[in-house]
Amino acid sequence: MGIKTARAFGGLMPFTTMGTKHFVFGRTMEDLDADYEYKIEQFLYLRPQLSVLTSKNTTFSLSYCRNLMASFYLASFCMMLLIKFSVTFASGNVVSNKLEKTCIDGVTIALSFGLYLNSCPEAEAIIFSWVESAVSQDPRMAASLLRLHFHDCFVNGCDASVLLDDTPSFSGEKTAGPNLNSLRGFEVIDNIKADLEYACPQTVSCADILSIAARDSVVLSGGLGWQVQMGRKDSLTASKTAANNNIxxxxxxxxxxxxxxxxxxxxxxxxxxxxxxxxxxxxxxxxxxxxxxxxxxxxxxxxxxxxxxxxxxxxxxxxxxxxxxxxxxxxxxxxxxxxxxxxxxxxxxxxxxxxxxxxxxxxxxxxxxxxxxxxxxxxxxxxxxxxxxGSLPPPTGTNGEIRVNCRVIN
Structure with a gap:
């Protein structure tokens, strides 16, 4: 059973683990067992070499995570930590959760790994669940979600401007030549955003959703995963002209x-x-x-x-x-x-x-x-x-927000 139907089993129940407070939806143990067995395998995609997880770099192992799992969201928390530690495969060193600054064309932006581990620990699990469901129903959706991220980043940086509908004050990018009757997956992003707003309101940006969904689409198609940098803001406008010229x-x-x-x-x-x-x-x-x-x-x-x-x-x-x-x-x-x-x-x-x-x-x-x-x-x-x-910044001096609805500014 997915996150979408879990709400029918009751309200939110608080619990505390590892010093961090989380919330889970009430569910039967049979549902939880099936969920954590499935999801833990799905989220170990960054490099499926489990021995590394019990190496000298970290003692946070799969068996330890399974012993802790009492709910889907606790499983998600464990999986997020596994993803965080899995970045050590390449370097052999544990990566901290500090901000990573990226400078492109003289513009410095600050993105971070594991940004939502505390503020919305279930964020990546929610996104993955929706992407997995969409791709299982329509394998072409993996490419469509990946393409959405491309077409977003190529127009004034990765700011979810591609998701905005037309307004009286600007023409959105959806009707630009490269996008019209071509881009797909908007409804998948809508569903993801609705679930995230329920779990942790105005916390995860639409731009970060696009980036994470693109990564998950690659993974579900058999490619390598990577730890996504997060912290993007959603734009307050869109540019049909830039979409026509830049893509x-x-x-x-x-x-x-x-x-x-x-x-x-x-x-x-x-x-x-x-x-x-x-x-x-x-x-x-x-x-x-x-x-x-x-x-x-x-x-x-x-x-x-x-x-x-x-x-x-x-x-x-x-x-x-x-x-x-x-x-x-x-x-x-x-x-x-x-x-x-x-x-x-x-x-x-x-x-x-x-x-x-x-x-x-x-x-x-x-x-x-x-x-x-x-x-x-x-x-x-x-x-x-x-x-x-994914680190391409918006133009200098532009403001952003975290949209409640990815199609419209707040």
Missing amino acids: PGPNSNVATLVTNFQNLGLSLQDMVTLSGAHTIGKARCATFSSRLNNNNAGVSNSEMNLDFLQSLQQLCSANNNTTLANLDDMTPSTFDNHYYVNLLSGKGLLVSDQVLATGDDDNTREIVQNYVDDPSMFLEDFKNSMLKM
Whole structure:
């Protein structure tokens, strides 16, 4: 039973553990047993090497957590600590919960790891529960939630501006060219926000929800997890113009892609790495029609796999631009390096994909080849580039808030 239906079993019951006060929904022991067994496995995704959890760095082990579990939210608390400690896998040192300052283009923003451990300890568990439910019902939703985070961060930083509906004072970003009839997952974010407002009102920002949901979407698709930095604020406005100008188009060449990313402080390496998000998800025929009629920007159909080209022409032959094709033809729902394997085989769906391997930039092709040769390198680099992108700040001097409803300012 999920968090959404747990409320039917009674009111909030306080309890104290490890010096921190928490609240749980009243539930039967059978429900709790099933929940903690399932959720503990789901949340050990950062690196499933349980021996590290009992190493000299920390004695907070899985068995200890299980002995403590008397409720779903206590399980969530334990899992959040496991996630916090799991960041030591790479460094061998316990990471403190201090603020981490990120400086991009002269703007310093303060984000922190584990920000909600005290103020809303169940936050990440609530988000994961909704994302897991959405992806189980529609595997494509993983890519959609990941894309929401991308399209948010590329417009005036990661501030949840993409979630705002139109108002009399501004046109929202949902109707911008790259987003109209394309972005999905808004209802999932609405559901997450409603549960978070019930559990801990005006504590978790919509922007942080997008970032955490993107991470969970990668994990649920088979990719590596990472500890998300938190502390973003939600914007008070949106910019349809910036969305039209800043988000790379599907027919972009390498030079255009590099410019789009560098304008945000992201490198060519970040661009090739983050393009790997196209290892999951789908695209409409309208977005790759130029691949079918040899009207490409820097890519000729002689560099396109003939069988792949014919399959796309057949798929899109009904002149229905809303027909969907897999961005990764090999493993469309699995987060892996096959996106790059496809590029070397001439099976990149979008022009902006294929140019990374067959365009006029040897640097991008070298990175593609590296990711084909070493899948783990891609997964690790993707994690790091996502952290970098997720730290993109709003413009200097702009104010933010924590919205009660992600679609409207307070």
